[in-house]
Amino acid sequence: MQRIKCRxxxxxxxxxxxxxxxxxxPKGLHFExxxxxxxxxxxEDKRPFSIASMAGEDVLELHLGAFGPDSWAMQVVEYFQSHAEVELxxxxxxxxxxxxxxxPLILIAGGTGFSYVRAILRRALKLNPDRxxxxFWGGKDxxxxxxxxxxxxxxxxHPNLAYRPVVEHKPADFDGLQGLVLDKVKEFNPDLSGFDIYIAGRFEMAAVARDLFLAHGAVSDNLFGDAFAFI
Known part of the structure; x- marks a missing residue:
């Protein structure tokens, strides 16, 4: 990994x-x-976050879900707020x-796992706008x-892009799906054998997804998520 300083x-x-x-x-910074x-x-304290932007852009973007004043992510938010320059x-x-x-791609996010999905989506559309x-983006509400x-x-x-927002608690005026995001993936795609599938969310969600998707035909080599390296 490359050590850099960013404003x-x-x-x-x-x-x-x-x-x-x-x-x-920084100019010339490369990542996938x-x-x-x-x-x-x-x-002794280095904290990982998905990059929401694409390589070649002038700005590095992060999306941090900070639940509570002393949360792990809120500490990082406060670090950014109090420093003009940070090390990455x-x-x-x-x-x-x-x-x-x-x-064909299936991209699945829970909460701020969307930062991972957003980077992949934008890059995939840039390479092939017709793919x-x-x-599937899931949240509580x-x-x-x-x-x-x-x-x-x-x-x-993009006519070939199907966006399916999924919430557990759905207001009457919300034009999306109600339920659990993994269940909706399965409902729309009973046979997952022909897809590349990328997923970001809590480790528990990733573990359930892997078992569920493999049972519905997903090919393990075409199933991607950082959590899979730890579960």
Missing amino acids: VLDVRPFSDTVYHIRLEA AGQYLKVVLSE EVAAGHAHLREESQR AIQV PSALYLHQEMLALAAK
Whole structure:
């Protein structure tokens, strides 16, 4: 991994619990869509977060879900707020987009796992705007889908992109699905054998997803998620 220093451009809330971090990206910085970086708080404390932006852009973006004033992620938000420059290690993770594949994509996110999915989605569309892609984004309620409008606009622009927001608690005026995100993936795709599948969320969710998807025909070599290296 490469050690770099970045200027903090902006720290602002997407919602009550999700923060948008924008850092100035050094020229020539390379990473793959779907990789993560580590924020170096100290040599003994390096915290990983998915990169939500693409290589070649002027800005590195992170989405941090911070639940509570003393939470693990909120400590990092406060670090960004109090420092003009931060140190990062870039980049790690083997669950990045396989650019040589043209199989249809299923991208699955729980909460701020969307930062991982967003990077892969944008890169895949840049490489092939006509590729068949399904995005399933799950949360407790619509407020958890903090870039819902961005996704609606992207789906309207790309006819082959199916955006399927899934919430556990669905208001009457929300035009999305109600239930659990993994169940909806299975309902829309009873046979998963022909897809590349990328998933980001809690480890428990990833473990359930792997067993469920393999039982419905998914090919293990075409199933990607950083959590799979730890479970």
